[in-house]
Amino acid sequence: MFVGVVCMLAVVIFAGRSLTVVGGINNERDAAGLYPVLSWRGHGKDQEAPGASEEQVLRQELQELEARMDELERARRSMPRPLVTTTHHVLEAMEGQHAVEKARTDSKPVHGDADDHEQKSAQHKSNPAVLGTDKAAAHGASAASTQTLGPGHSPEAKEGEHLPPRQDLEKADSHTTDNLPATQSTAAYDSDTSPVPLVDPTVLGRDPPALDHADMPGLCAHKSDGDEDVLRRIDVWPSAEKGKPRILCFSYTLSTAHAGPVQNLRRTWAQRCDGYLAFSNQTDPLIPSVDVKHNGPEAYANMWQKLRAAWIYLHKHHLQDYDYFLSGGDDIFVVVENLRRYLLSPEILAATKEGTEPIFLGRPFRPPGNDIAFNSGGAGIVLNAPALDVLGKELLGHGKKKRLCRPNQVGFWEDMNVAFCLHEGGVHVYNGTQDAHGRERFLPFKPGHHLRYRVPPKPDWYAVYTKEWGLKTGLDCCSTEAITFHYVKGDDMKRYHAIVHGMCPNIKASEGEVAQRALDARR
Incomplete structure (x- = not known):
């Protein structure tokens, strides 16, 4: 005109x-x-x-x-301009579709969940690609759904259903930023006058709460969900010792989850780490949790800013205190003993030159056409101290390119951004974390979901994203040295812990599974 x-x-x-x-x-x-x-x-x-x-x-x-x-x-x-739909607006609108398991509505922000969705979802034998879609893989989900899901909630489906074709939105303009003032770009506590209180990560290990024995009969009851079929095959490393190596585990959550999911973590695997922190919106030295300050709202759609602030916090305050750092939501289950075994394996010791070179571990994914692979945030991200040093410097603008890495971006794809910022500093995803038989150690779904999953005739995102590293199904889905599982909620966190650590005498490895382990050991 x-x-x-x-x-x-x-x-x-x-x-x-x-x-x-x-x-x-x-x-x-x-x-x-x-x-x-x-x-x-x-x-x-x-x-x-x-x-x-x-x-x-x-x-x-x-x-x-x-x-x-x-x-x-x-x-x-x-003249007033029409509303422009940017990449992150599109992605935000799509976050409710199959499976953004941690999505919240604007009135219910993000990172943790005290609600128990398992009673309802247990009624469905669901394909994990639908019921347990990793949030990192939900970046390209179709916008057909109008439902917004709460944390840990995912669409239910009948057995055999799979994800529909997905768009490669990860390739969309990942440099898109919101309109946050540049003066806020390094998070509120980056100066020496930081208002963020320091808490002691060793508090939990010094006074760990125990599982309630009154709960054991219920936890050890047989279920037909397939979880125990996988869990009872896991071989927990008996030689694990605290401090070898020094591991700080942290979860991202909300104060509303402190009494539920966070307590379940504290009563189970988290106390077996050398240090534990919950990055929350409320500080509680007894958990211990930290109200970590970050740009923008406390919302799922702003997950990257929260995790960005958490990694900066660790780089600033604990870089020299630990050898490895494990990140996960409050719905991740970890076999810490097996993590220690893997980190001390000849493979990882050689890859890191005895811990002096950076390494970026987890479950690798690569969307079609993407140059940069990333590790699933749901299955857990593991960095050693040299890798954290690279990430922290990139986030703070002291890295190779002397600029802040995505300081103002708003989005829920924090795992992809961690991979990008590490890539900027020359650190890339470790190429495959399977065991000697090609079975996965870091699992993005629940055990039973992996057990039942089959690649559909037209491969869904999970098969496509994993194509580069191969994908085994059935009992070969999961390593006997498995380290993590995702989407573990409610009493399942305690149940998994009890089964894996031999607290359920009625759920133990069968003779055939014992023989299979012996065969695997001889290979």
Whole structure:
């Protein structure tokens, strides 16, 4: 429309004229070289150059036209602009579709969940790709659904259903930022006058709560969900010792989950780490939890800012205190003993040159066409101290490129951003964390979901994202040295712990499974 108005003005001013002006217009635009030659033609026939007096008139008219053009441009800029749908708006709108298991509505922010969804979901034998879709893989989900799911909640499906085709939205403009002021870009506590209180990560290990023995009959009751079929095959490393290596485990959560999911973590695997922190919106030294300050709201759609602040906190306060750092939500189950075994294995010791080189461990995914692979945030991310040092420097602008890594971006794809920022610093996903038989150690779903999963005729996102590393199904889904499982809620956290650690005498490895373990050990 703007161009049309300008054209109409030109027609009115120069109606009936046909001319050729050679040279520039004597004004600031001429000095900028914007009008080196201005040629007008009339009725398809060139005319002779006008005389001096006529040229002065034309100059005046052109200046008036320019003034009018500037006026129209100012008016256009002052008009309200239509809402533009940016990449993160699209992704945010899609977060409720199959499986963004930690999504919340705007009125219910994010990272933890005290609600128990398991009674309802247990009624369905669901394909894990639907019931337990890892949030990192939900980046490209279809926008067809209008449902928004709470943390740990996921769409239910009948056995055999799979995810529909997914778009590669991970390739969309990942540099898109919101309108947060640049002065807030490094989180509120980056200065020495930090308002964030320090808590002692060793509190839990010094006074660990125990499982309630009154709960044991219920925890050890047989269920037909397939979980125990996988869990009873896990071989917990008997030689694990605290401090070898030093591991700080942390979860991201909310104060509403302190009495539920966080307590379940405290009563089970978290106390077996050398240090534990819950990054929350409330500080409680007895948990211990930290109200970590970050840009933007406490919302699932702002997950990256919360995790960004958490990694900066660890880099600032605990980089020298621990050898490894494990990140996960409050619905991750960890066999800490097996994590120690893996980190002390000849493979990892060689890859890190005895801990002096950075390493980035977890369950690797790569969406089609993406140059950068990432580790599933749901299955847990493990960095050693050198890798945390690289990440912290990139986040704070002290890294290789001397700029802050995605300081203002708003989104729930924090695992992809961790991978990107590490990539900027020259650290990449460790290429495969399977055991010697190709079975996964870091699992993005519950055990029974992995057991039942089968690749559909038209592979879904899970099969596609894992294609590079291979994907085994059935009992070969999960390593006997498994380290993590995701989407573990309610009493299942305690149940898994009890089964894996031999607290349920009625749920133990069968003779066939014992023989299979012996066979695996000889291979």
